[in-house]
Amino acid sequence: MMNENKDYVKEITNIEEDFAKWYTDIVIKADLADYTDTKGCIAIKPYGYAIWENIQKYTDEKFKNSGVKNLYMPLLIPENLLEKEKSHVEGFAPEVAWVTRGGGEELDEKLCIRPTSETMFSTMYSKWLKSWRDLPFVYNQWCNVLRWEKETRPFLRSREFLWQEGHTIHETAEEAEKRTMQMLDIYQEVIEELLAIPVLKGRKTEKEKFAGAEATYTVETLMHDGRALQAGTSHYFGQNFTKPFNIKFQNKDGKEEYAYQTSWGISTRLIGAVIMAHGDNRGLKLPPKVAPIQVVIVPVALHKEGVREKAQELYSKLNLKFRVELDVREQYSNGYRFNDWEMRGVPIRLEIGPRDIENNQAVLVRRDTGEKITVSIETISENINQLLDNIQKNMYNECVKRNKEKTSIAVNLDEFIRIINEKQGYIKTMWCGSEECENKIKELTGAHSRCIPFKKEHISNSCIVCGKPANTMVVWGRQY
Amino acid sequence: MMNENKDYVKEITNIEEDFAKWYTDIVIKADLADYTDTKGCIAIKPYGYAIWENIQKYTDEKFKNSGVKNLYMPLLIPENLLEKEKSHVEGFAPEVAWVTRGGGEELDEKLCIRPTSETMFSTMYSKWLKSWRDLPFVYNQWCNVLRWEKETRPFLRSREFLWQEGHTIHETAEEAEKRTMQMLDIYQEVIEELLAIPVLKGRKTEKEKFAGAEATYTVETLMHDGRALQAGTSHYFGQNFTKPFNIKFQNKDGKEEYAYQTSWGISTRLIGAVIMAHGDNRGLKLPPKVAPIQVVIVPVALHKEGVREKAQELYSKLNLKFRVELDVREQYSNGYRFNDWEMRGVPIRLEIGPRDIENNQAVLVRRDTGEKITVSIETISENINQLLDNIQKNMYNECVKRNKEKTSIAVNLDEFIRIINEKQGYIKTMWCGSEECENKIKELTGAHSRCIPFKKEHISNSCIVCGKPANTMVVWGRQY
Numbered sequence: 037m038m039n040e041n042k043d044y045v046k047e048i049t050n051i052e053e054d055f056a057k058w059y060t061d062i063v064i065k066a067d068l069a070d071y072t073d074t075k076g077c078i079a080i081k082p083y084g085y086a087i088w089e090n091i092q093k094y095t096d097e098k099f100k101n102s103g104v105k106n107l108y109m110p111l112l113i114p115e116n117l118l119e120k121e122k123s124h125v126e127g128f129a130p131e132v133a134w135v136t137r138g139g140g141e142e143l144d145e146k147l148c149i150r151p152t153s154e155t156m157f158s159t160m161y162s163k164w165l166k167s168w169r170d171l172p173f174v175y176n177q178w179c180n181v182l183r184w185e186k187e188t189r190p191f192l193r194s195r196e197f198l199w200q201e202g203h204t205i206h207e208t209a210e211e212a213e214k215r216t217m218q219m220l221d222i223y224q225e226v227i228e229e230l231l232a233i234p235v236l237k238g239r240k241t242e243k244e245k246f247a248g249a250e251a252t253y254t255v256e257t258l259m260h261d262g263r264a265l266q267a268g269t270s271h272y273f274g275q276n277f278t279k280p281f282n283i284k285f286q287n288k289d290g291k292e293e294y295a296y297q298t299s300w301g302i303s304t305r306l307i308g309a310v311i312m313a314h315g316d317n318r319g320l321k322l323p324p325k326v327a328p329i330q331v332v333i334v335p336v337a338l339h340k341e342g343v344r345e346k347a348q349e350l351y352s353k354l355n356l357k358f359r360v361e362l363d364v365r366e367q368y369s370n371g372y373r374f375n376d377w378e379m380r381g382v383p384i385r386l387e388i389g390p391r392d393i394e395n396n397q398a399v400l401v402r403r404d405t406g407e408k409i410t411v412s413i414e415t416i417s418e419n420i421n422q423l424l425d426n427i428q429k430n431m432y433n434e435c436v437k438r439n440k441e442k443t444s445i446a447v448n449l450d451e452f453i454r455i456i457n458e459k460q461g462y463i464k465t466m467w468c469g470s471e472e473c474e475n476k477i478k479e480l481t482g483a484h485s486r487c488i489p490f491k492k493e494h495i496s497n498s499c500i501v502c503g504k505p506a507n508t509m510v511v512w513g514r515q516y
Numbered sequence: 517m518m519n520e521n522k523d524y525v526k527e528i529t530n531i532e533e534d535f536a537k538w539y540t541d542i543v544i545k546a547d548l549a550d551y552t553d554t555k556g557c558i559a560i561k562p563y564g565y566a567i568w569e570n571i572q573k574y575t576d577e578k579f580k581n582s583g584v585k586n587l588y589m590p591l592l593i594p595e596n597l598l599e600k601e602k603s604h605v606e607g608f609a610p611e612v613a614w615v616t617r618g619g620g621e622e623l624d625e626k627l628c629i630r631p632t633s634e635t636m637f638s639t640m641y642s643k644w645l646k647s648w649r650d651l652p653f654v655y656n657q658w659c660n661v662l663r664w665e666k667e668t669r670p671f672l673r674s675r676e677f678l679w680q681e682g683h684t685i686h687e688t689a690e691e692a693e694k695r696t697m698q699m700l701d702i703y704q705e706v707i708e709e710l711l712a713i714p715v716l717k718g719r720k721t722e723k724e725k726f727a728g729a730e731a732t733y734t735v736e737t738l739m740h741d742g743r744a745l746q747a748g749t750s751h752y753f754g755q756n757f758t759k760p761f762n763i764k765f766q767n768k769d770g771k772e773e774y775a776y777q778t779s780w781g782i783s784t785r786l787i788g789a790v791i792m793a794h795g796d797n798r799g800l801k802l803p804p805k806v807a808p809i810q811v812v813i814v815p816v817a818l819h820k821e822g823v824r825e826k827a828q829e830l831y832s833k834l835n836l837k838f839r840v841e842l843d844v845r846e847q848y849s850n851g852y853r854f855n856d857w858e859m860r861g862v863p864i865r866l867e868i869g870p871r872d873i874e875n876n877q878a879v880l881v882r883r884d885t886g887e888k889i890t891v892s893i894e895t896i897s898e899n900i901n902q903l904l905d906n907i908q909k910n911m912y913n914e915c916v917k918r919n920k921e922k923t924s925i926a927v928n929l930d931e932f933i934r935i936i937n938e939k940q941g942y943i944k945t946m947w948c949g950s951e952e953c954e955n956k957i958k959e960l961t962g963a964h965s966r967c968i969p970f971k972k973e974h975i976s977n978s979c980i981v982c983g984k985p986a987n988t989m990v991v992w993g994r995q996y
Contacts, residue, residue, distance in 0.1 A: 074590040079640050082585035105562035110554040138613040139664030160559050184619035196591050
């Protein structure tokens with residue numbers, strides 16, 4: 037099998053040779069997305085979009101169980117709203133797109149396409165909030181946003197992308213802070229349980245936090261090449277927006293007070309994370325829970341009597357329990373079809389041919405390990421169920437293992453530079469807390485601070501840059 | 517109960533006095549949507565959005581069962597793409613919004629925000645399609661679109677709205693035509709089964725068809741005031757787009773051929789249809805299947821021992837089977853709470869007080885008829901289940917009845933004018949097929965042709981306008 041398909045597999049760039057090229061090869065050849073005539077914007081194809089739908093469904097259920105309600109706010113934000121919170125507009129204004137004409141006329145006030153919707157939510161919240169009895173507002177929207185990026189990459193950094201943005205307001209700072217953490221925990225669950233990618237949780241430094249936030253918390257992930265990817269963020273705003281936007285309520289004592297606010301989001305970037313965390317030289321590798329197709333049935337010797345019927349029968353049976361595809365493309369060789377589904381990352385390939393039918397069996401092939409398992413048709417549902425579970429766990433464990441291998445400690449700058457150039461990954465150091473030292477590391481190494489992890493560690497007594505006393509441990513890494 | 521709450525109910529404009537004002541009262545006071553600082557664009561509030569989520573879920577399942585796959589195309593369409601199909605650009609260019617600046621710079625080519633995405637889908641389809649083996653493409657996206665309307669009304673005509681747009685290409689004209697009808701049938705199911713609104717199915721006249729379509733088919737609905745609302749459309753394009761967009765494939769004989777195309781859509785307009793088809797002077801009236809809250813439990817005498825506990829117990833039990841809300845707002849009177857939930861259109865109000873608890877019973881109040889039914893706690897789940905079913909059917913039947921009352925036949929123009937001014941509704945006439953006669957009716961009466969119904973009827977032998985021989989029966993009506 038390996039030999040006859042060499043040609044086919046060669047079409048994907050080797051993952052160790054050029055990871056960036058490998059990535060775009062997978063995006064295109066596994067039919068996840070395609071480039072469009074709108075510069076910097078992709079079309080998410082059905083196979084890629086089905087992954088997003090699975091992420092949405094899993095996440096939205098967790099949201100709703102935690103009291104989140106969905107709504108929908110306008111796409112276009114008038115310029116004067118965007119400008120109300122100073123550091124927010126400074127952060128976002130350079131990368132927005134402006135609508136200046138509509139209905140054949142120049143507009144009096146230009147409208148930006150939302151890069152994020154704090155300003156719109158805040159405006160409406162100020163209108164809707166009257167009393168402490170109305171609180172909290174725990175609202176979210178699944179929508180598109182647009183940021184005019186200079187350099188784009190499918191899923192990772194697209195001008196338009198899909199995401200959810202949750203925006204909440206609360207009676208007290210404590211309640212808002214609790215919600216910030218609660219949503220970060222949900223992101224951890226989605227990314228670890230569904231996408232089988234372990235996360236590093238922590239707080240962003242002042243330099244890396246969201247424009248306008250009091251504090252930004254993050255779930256960071258590590259990719260195959262040792263670069264980090266920020267997979268989700270949750271922000272605590274305090275009263276930074278509620279004051280300029282006048283989001284006030286009458287408290288229990290009858291006095292007016294400003295509310296406390298949060299926002300949090302994950303995006304189609306997660307599809308990029310799945311590709312880069314799990315993929316290999318045979319292509320995409322999808323965790324069973326998020327895979328649009330969990331089992332592909334590939335009958336061999338389709339022309340032989342009874343094969344097509346048996347495959348169809350198996351399909352009808354298994355399709356009740358799993359997401360199943362039946363491949364009866366006679367124009368392609370077995371090898372081509374095997375490789376095609378491997379490239380698309382389907383967790384289990386089910387092969388069945390005349391001899392299998394004779395023996396009332398089928399062969400299950402694992403995408404993650406390549407292992408082949410012959411099972412009886414009688415028990416095949418249970419076997420698949422168990423196998424999908426094993427694959428999900430194994431893929432997660434493989435990432436945990438890689439994270440360990442690619443996590444280092446550095447106590448001086450030379451060591452830091454050597455590690456980042458040799459194996460990338462997460463690098464832990466002590467840090468004095470100054471932005472100057474943070475900038476220095478970025479200049480010298482291209483690494484950004486990922487976060488100050490919630491799990492504190494004490495590595496040494498002094499900042500890796502300036503040598504001054506340091507109590508804070510930071511994880512650094514080059515990023516997507 | 518009726519007396520104590522007169523004040524509250526008075527806040528809604530009388531439905532017979534000013535239907536337009538009644539409508540916006542409901543939108544705002546039932547918390548469905550609100551006006552925003554972005555002119556012509558609304559914020560869809562959680563209660564309104566939950567209706568849309570229910571419509572989406574119901575429709576999307578039917579789509580997927582019929583072989584539809586979801587994907588996502590860019591929001592922004594370069595000007596040159598929009599211009600490729602002549603009658604399409606003529607139809608849409610006047611009402612688009614243009615992005616002319618991005619990332620701090622003027623753009624070389626302006627980008628329009630999609631008013632609909634035929635041009636984007638066609639461009640990608642031309643890239644993706646190679647062989648007859650690839651066909652059909654049966655793809656859909658749930659997304660936002662923008663049309664720069666001069667006069668807007670929440671849900672009915674909003675500059676930005678949410679919808680689904682399906683776009684398919686096929687090997688043959690027959691297959692494409694079949695898909696056009698199949699999707700129209702699905703719309704009928706969604707609107708009749710889920711929204712309890714009967715539809716009139718037919719073909720749009722040439723004048724009323726979609727810009728660029730060969731034929732447009734429609735599901736029309738009739739509102740409380742006798743005006744019609746186009747609730748969904750399905751278009752057959754033939755090769756009108758596949759030729760200018762070069763969507764070709766190699767057919768089974770190895771020859772190049774242009775594909776055949778369709779598109780179809782329903783939108784958040786349907787929320788407007790639900791309001792206007794079912795609502796009354798007490799407010800919104802939601803069909804149980806689409807209602808975000810199917811049963812609201814309103815305990816009376818909350819301060820009495822055991823009431824709150826019993827209500828909570830009932831909530832926990834019923835919430836497993838139905839969408840239930842528990843109202844324990846002690847700051848409001850019973851009457852206020854009763855009316856509040858009636859205004860929000862919740863199909864069943866469940867009242868429970870100390871005497872009910874003593875007798876192991878509860879009172880169910882129907883929103884559609886006002887009927888009160890005392891039931892035993894033992895059988896309450898089955899009672900509610902049955903009642904929701906009855907309400908759904910009754911609401912549908914009420915609309916069927918009104919449609920009959922408000923459907924007339926006219927054999928001359930005087931009669932037509934008299935009917936449209938007296939009771940509006942659907943008016944059936946014969947029509948010669950000329951756009952001139954169609955325009956004449958619009959000028960004289962403000963009515964548009966709704967459609968040429970699939971169910972043919974022969975009313976007379978001559979066109980109602982010009983008197984020439986006529987074989988075509990058309991249904992007319994003033995519209996939203």
